[in-house]
Amino acid sequence: MPETTRRAERPSGSRYGNRPTMKDVAARAGVGLKTVSRVVNGEPGVTPDTERRVQEAIDALGFRRNDSARVLRKGRTASIGLILEDLADPFYGPLSRAVEEVARAHGALLINGSSAEDPEREQELALALCARRVDGLVVIPAGDDHRYLEPEIRAGVATVFVDRPAGKIDADVVLSDNHGGARDGVAHLIAHGHRRIGFIGDMPRIHTAAERLRGYRAAMEDAGIPVEERWMSLGVTSPERVRRAAREMLTGPDPVTAIFTGNNRVTVTVIRVLAGHSRRVALVGFDDIELADLLQPGLTVVAQDSAALGRTAAERLFRQLDGTPVAPERIELPTKLITRGSGELPPDD
Amino acid sequence: MPETTRRAERPSGSRYGNRPTMKDVAARAGVGLKTVSRVVNGEPGVTPDTERRVQEAIDALGFRRNDSARVLRKGRTASIGLILEDLADPFYGPLSRAVEEVARAHGALLINGSSAEDPEREQELALALCARRVDGLVVIPAGDDHRYLEPEIRAGVATVFVDRPAGKIDADVVLSDNHGGARDGVAHLIAHGHRRIGFIGDMPRIHTAAERLRGYRAAMEDAGIPVEERWMSLGVTSPERVRRAAREMLTGPDPVTAIFTGNNRVTVTVIRVLAGHSRRVALVGFDDIELADLLQPGLTVVAQDSAALGRTAAERLFRQLDGTPVAPERIELPTKLITRGSGELPPDD
DNA sequence: CCCGAGTCTGACAACGTTGTCCAGGCTCTA
DNA sequence: TAGAGCCTGGACAACGTTGTCAGACTCGGG
Numbered sequence: 033m034p035e036t037t038r039r040a041e042r043p044s045g046s047r048y049g050n051r052p053t054m055k056d057v058a059a060r061a062g063v064g065l066k067t068v069s070r071v072v073n074g075e076p077g078v079t080p081d082t083e084r085r086v087q088e089a090i091d092a093l094g095f096r097r098n099d100s101a102r103v104l105r106k107g108r109t110a111s112i113g114l115i116l117e118d119l120a121d122p123f124y125g126p127l128s129r130a131v132e133e134v135a136r137a138h139g140a141l142l143i144n145g146s147s148a149e150d151p152e153r154e155q156e157l158a159l160a161l162c163a164r165r166v167d168g169l170v171v172i173p174a175g176d177d178h179r180y181l182e183p184e185i186r187a188g189v190a191t192v193f194v195d196r197p198a199g200k201i202d203a204d205v206v207l208s209d210n211h212g213g214a215r216d217g218v219a220h221l222i223a224h225g226h227r228r229i230g231f232i233g234d235m236p237r238i239h240t241a242a243e244r245l246r247g248y249r250a251a252m253e254d255a256g257i258p259v260e261e262r263w264m265s266l267g268v269t270s271p272e273r274v275r276r277a278a279r280e281m282l283t284g285p286d287p288v289t290a291i292f293t294g295n296n297r298v299t300v301t302v303i304r305v306l307a308g309h310s311r312r313v314a315l316v317g318f319d320d321i322e323l324a325d326l327l328q329p330g331l332t333v334v335a336q337d338s339a340a341l342g343r344t345a346a347e348r349l350f351r352q353l354d355g356t357p358v359a360p361e362r363i364e365l366p367t368k369l370i371t372r373g374s375g376e377l378p379p380d381d
Numbered sequence: 382m383p384e385t386t387r388r389a390e391r392p393s394g395s396r397y398g399n400r401p402t403m404k405d406v407a408a409r410a411g412v413g414l415k416t417v418s419r420v421v422n423g424e425p426g427v428t429p430d431t432e433r434r435v436q437e438a439i440d441a442l443g444f445r446r447n448d449s450a451r452v453l454r455k456g457r458t459a460s461i462g463l464i465l466e467d468l469a470d471p472f473y474g475p476l477s478r479a480v481e482e483v484a485r486a487h488g489a490l491l492i493n494g495s496s497a498e499d500p501e502r503e504q505e506l507a508l509a510l511c512a513r514r515v516d517g518l519v520v521i522p523a524g525d526d527h528r529y530l531e532p533e534i535r536a537g538v539a540t541v542f543v544d545r546p547a548g549k550i551d552a553d554v555v556l557s558d559n560h561g562g563a564r565d566g567v568a569h570l571i572a573h574g575h576r577r578i579g580f581i582g583d584m585p586r587i588h589t590a591a592e593r594l595r596g597y598r599a600a601m602e603d604a605g606i607p608v609e610e611r612w613m614s615l616g617v618t619s620p621e622r623v624r625r626a627a628r629e630m631l632t633g634p635d636p637v638t639a640i641f642t643g644n645n646r647v648t649v650t651v652i653r654v655l656a657g658h659s660r661r662v663a664l665v666g667f668d669d670i671e672l673a674d675l676l677q678p679g680l681t682v683v684a685q686d687s688a689a690l691g692r693t694a695a696e697r698l699f700r701q702l703d704g705t706p707v708a709p710e711r712i713e714l715p716t717k718l719i720t721r722g723s724g725e726l727p728p729d730d
Numbered sequence: 731c732c733c734g735a736g737t738c739t740g741a742c743a744a745c746g747t748t749g750t751c752c753a754g755g756c757t758c759t760a
Numbered sequence: 761t762a763g764a765g766c767c768t769g770g771a772c773a774a775c776g777t778t779g780t781c782a783g784a785c786t787c788g789g790g
Contacts (some may be wrong), residue, residue, distance in 0.1 A: 051536045053776055064740035069778060077738060099512045100452040101776035104745050109449070111492070111513075120478040122471055122671070129469040132495055141509060143460070143492045146481055160490060163448045164460075183443030187400045192576030234632075303675055322471070323670065326652055328677050339469075402746055413770035418748060426768060450746035453775050 046325045052093040061089035072097055073375065103165065111135075112168040112190075112349060113161035114144040115154055123296060123319060123338050124172075127194070130342030138350050140167065151175025162189055170194060170342075176237065178203070189369055192353035194345040196239040197362070204352070206345040206363045208336040210240050210318075214247025215336040215369030217294050217316040221330075222255045225379050226314060227292040230263045230281040232274055233294025236310025241266060244294050244318055259350060263288055274301040282309060289379035290314035296321055303327065314377040320370065340365055401442040410438040421446055452514065460484075461495040461517040461539075461698060462510035464503055472645060472668060472687050473521075476543070479691030480519055487699050489516065511538055517698045519543060519691075525586065525723030527552070533659025539701035545588040545693040546711070553701070555694040555712045557685040559589050559667075563596025564603075566665040567641050568684040569718060571604045574728050575639040575663060578606075579630040580613045581623055581651065582643025590615060593643050593667055594653055612637055623650040631658060638728035639663035652676065663726040679721025689714055699706065 044123060047058065054068045063082060070078050071086040078086075089095070103109045114131050116124045132142045143161060147154035160183060161169060168190030169181075176199035185191050185203070188266040193205040223230050231248045234241035245266065252259050265277035278301070281288045291306075291313060293299040299317030306313050317333045324331035352358065403417045410417065412431060419427050420435040438444075452458045460591035463480050465473045481491045492510060496503035503523040507530060511516060517539030518530075534540050534552070542554040570578050580597045583590035594615065601608050614626035627650070630637045640655075640662060643656075644646040648666030655662050669684035693712060701707065 055776080058740095065742095065776095066740060066778080067738085070739090075780085079738070083736085094536070096508065096512050096533070098453070098514060098776050100449050100458070100514055101745090102455055103449040104447070104747090104776080105778050107745080117476065118476040119468075119481065122474065124473050125471065125787075129467065129495060132441040132468065132493075136494075141492055141494065141513070143490055144481075145485075145490065146478060159445065163445050164490070165447060165449055184445070187443070300672065303672070307675060321672065323649065323652070323672055323676070327654060327672070327675055404746080407770095414746095415748080415771085416769055419769090422748085428768070431768080447746055450775090451748075453746080453777085454748050456775080 033210075035113070044279065051098075052095045054095070055084065055091045056093060057095050060093065061085045061309065066166055067149065074225065081108055109165050109167055110139055111141040111164070111166050112170065113144055113158070113164075113166040113274070114170045115144055115147055115157050115161075116144065116172045117149050117174060118146050119144070122322065126339040127342035130339040131346040134343055134346035134350065138354075140324060147172075147174040149174045149223075150179075155180055159184075166226065167353055168192070170345050170349060171198075172196065173198060173239075190349050192345045192349045192352070194341055203359045204304075204345075204348050204360050204363075206341055206348065206365065208240075208341065209366050210243035210363050211247040211250070213331075213334040213336065213369075214244035214292065214318060215236075215251040216247075216367070216369050217318065217332075217375070218248050218251035218286070219254065220332070220371070220375050221290045222251060222257070224290075224314065224376055227255075227257050227379070228286060228288045228290070229257075229259075230265070230278075230288035230291040231290060231294065232265045232277050232281075232298050234269050236266045241294055248292055255303070266294075269295065269297040269301075271301045271304075275305055276299050278302050278305040282311075286310075288313070290375075293317040295319050299333075304333070311380050312377055313380070314375055316375040324370075325372055329374045329377065332369070332371045332375030335368045335370050337368075339363060400447075402447070403444070405442060406435065406438045406444050409442065410434045457516050458516055459488055460490040460492055460513070460515050461519065461648035461695075462513075462515040462672065463491055463519045464506050464510070465493065465495055465521045466498050466523060467495050468493070470646075471671065475688040476521075476691035479650070479688040480624050480695040483692055487702075496521075496523040498523045500526075504529050508533075516702055517541070519694050519698060520547075521545065522547060524548060526588035539698050541698045541701070543690055543695045545626045551709045553694075553709050553712075555690055555695050555697065555714065557589075557690065558713050558715050559592035560596040560599070562683040562685065562718075563641065563643075563667060564600040565596075565716070565718050566667065566681075566724070567597050567600035569681070569720070569724050570639045570641065570663055570665055571600060573604070573663065573725055576604075576728070577609075577635060577637045578612065578640075578645065579627075579637040579640040580648050581626050581630075581640060583618050583647070584616050585615045586629065590643055597641055599604075610617075615643075618644065618646040618650075620653075621649045623647050624654055627651050627654040631660075636660075637662070639665070639724075639726075642666040644668050648680070648682075652680070654714065660729050661726050662729070663724055667722040673719075674721055676723070678726065679720070679725045681720045681722065681724030684717045684719050686714060 054065055058065045059067045061366050063086060067078060068086055071083050112135055115130060135142045145157040147157060151174050158169060162184045171193050172195045173193055178198045178201045181191060182201060193203055197205045218229060233245055237243050249259060263281055267273050291302055293302050296319035317331060320333045320335035321331060324333060403414055407414045407417045412435060416427060417435055420432050461484055463477060484491045494506040496506060500523050507518060511533045520542050521544045522542055527547045527550045530540060531550060540552050542552055546554045567578060577580045582594055585591050598608060612630055616622050640651055642651050645668035666680060666682045670680060673680035673682060
């Protein structure tokens with residue numbers, strides 16, 4: 033009873049009940065294995081009559097091609113991986129969605145994972161995806177050393193970094209113009225008469241945070257305003273820390289009359305602080321926020337197009353995959369200043 | 382020259398350059414194939430010295446286990462699929478994140494796709510994921526007929542529906558208490574003196590929309606208020622339609638003095654309409670919104686815990702996978718009325 | 731009526747991994 | 761020192777699919 037023996041050798045943890053395979057379909061339809069394969073893949077060279085018989089067998093058995101086996105044989109998985117910081121962050125929703133759209137247009141599935149800003153977790157995830165043999169990887173880096181990806185890239189895994197550049201390797205990267213955007217935003221405040229302007233941002237080891245701080249400094253320098261140390265606060269974006277930082281620069285002698293916030297999480301917290309504050313303080317935030325127009329006053333922001341970031345990165349990825357090899361490139365997308373009121377408040381003193 | 386011949390038979394489209402395999406590692410380390418397998422999987426029965434040699438070969442070659450082959454052999458992929466409507470919708474971010482967290486805790490990866498509310502696309506996605514042999518599927522249904530999943534479920538693919546029940550099949554489902562939540566929200570308006578209350582919601586074929594409408598009707602009936610047809614508007618949640626619907630019920634003789642909105646997209650649009658409206662109109666919305674507390678007046682909402690929905694569904698999924706088979710169940714999570722001002726405005730007439 | 735060209739079909743190997751099973755060398759005890 | 765038992769290592773088959781190649785069959789023309 034060889035059939036029984038064969039089944040018994042199946043590893044016991046299998047979930048695939050006894051899923052029908054092409055062999056089963058072939059047996060039922062009374063044709064050869066390859067003929068079933070041809071039908072399933074729409075290859076030519078099958079008479080309509082045979083095709084119909086095979087199709088009936090497929091339907092009757094509920095057969096579904098096993099892509100693991102297919103991948104093993106063909107070498108391509110038609111799936112790409114996306115590693116981001118936190119799917120629950122509204123900034124990443126549209127980005128992720130845009131990557132998915134492009135992947136879909138290329139017939140690929142998207143596998144994603146959150147690094148939670150932990151470099152180790154990023155690496156773990158990236159390598160797990162490589163073990164899955166994804167065709168490519170879109171990474172929003174948490175760490176600053178990506179040499180661990182070198183063997184993968186050499187082996188043909190297309191790789192594009194988004195939002196922040198890769199560390200210690202040469203790879204495609206798609207960024208917003210963080211420096212220019214921050215400079216514009218701060219310049220906007222200066223143009224409305226502010227001189228004592230605060231900056232609250234993320235940890236300086238994060239590339240975007242550092243760039244935005246640079247932009248802040250540049251704008252101040254352009255205007256000939258010496259920056260005071262206590263106007264700048266960098267660190268984790270937890271509400272507690274941000275709240276404390278904002279309160280500190282809003283009190284004491286010579287308090288700031290305006291604040292530039294380094295990302296959406298910071299902005300939200302600062303808005304709450306300002307809502308409970310007696311003096312009116314101007315505010316410009318990096319990243320747009322839903323309902324920003326409905327706040328009182330409307331929130332002026334430096335908006336980056338997160339969907340465009342995702343789309344550009346994904347397209348770049350598939351260009352690596354489809355076409356001839358191209359040299360790594362750095363693409364910078366412009367930001368846009370959207371004025372809604374909060375940045376146009378005059379200084380109060 | 383058998384080696385050359387073997388390589389030449391590789392399908393030409395392969396991306397895997399010449400990725401090293403266990404065979405290559407074994408050759409380099411001077412051990413057998415299975416010994417490499419044992420080292421890679423941390424199985425016992427390898428002397429420290431041999432293990433070190435194998436590990437060196439692995440590092441030198443940049444070997445990474447091919448999970449496709451592994452899956453083929455073992456039958457389990459350690460990955461689950463999530464199908465939702467639109468990743469860019471803030472409601473789904475936390476949900477997706479919660480599912481991912483649970484998956485991670487079980488050592489599984491998450492593959493996700495957006496159905497864009499298109500039943501056909503949902504099916505296409507679900508079947509593609511099944512072809513990938515995901516171990517399980519979390520689905521936020523767009524369609525109302527899921528019989529196409531029957532063969533998959535029979536074959537052992539764990540399946541849980543979220544937010545809306547499955548159509549025409551018996552399966553696990555995790556829902557919010559849409560009916561009760563809407564009823565509470567509307568009752569809240571009634572308690573503040575409103576009698577002419579509008580309802581703007583999504584297309585009635587969507588389960589959640591229908592349930593919330595039922596809740597609205599129930600609250601009105603409980604209060605003995607006859608509902609007028611022109612107070613209710615169901616349809617696509619595009620800003621244009623919602624804006625028109627809101628304007629219609631706000632004008633004419635006997636306009637509504639309060640509006641209950643059926644989801645976050647509708648709520649946002651209605652807030653914009655009300656902001657440009659002369660009369661003060663009370664508002665309660667289904668789904669919480671970031672910054673709702675900072676609007677003027679603060680937005681009163683019926684909040685559902687989307688992260689809890691995702692977590693509960695994913696946990697249920699892994700219970701199906703880990704343990705003994707369980708009968709399909711319907712789990713309903715409570716909603717929470719959060720009062721912030723907009724729902725407490727008195728009627729204006 | 732036969733042969734060649736063309737069409738359709740199926741046997742077989744290979745993709746890279748893991749489970750089974752056995753061989754050989756070692757240690758420990760009597 | 762011999763025998764029993766343990767530990768390590770390796771040969772082999774199988775997972776389900778696809779590419780190759782050759783065989784069988786059909787049809788039309790000579």
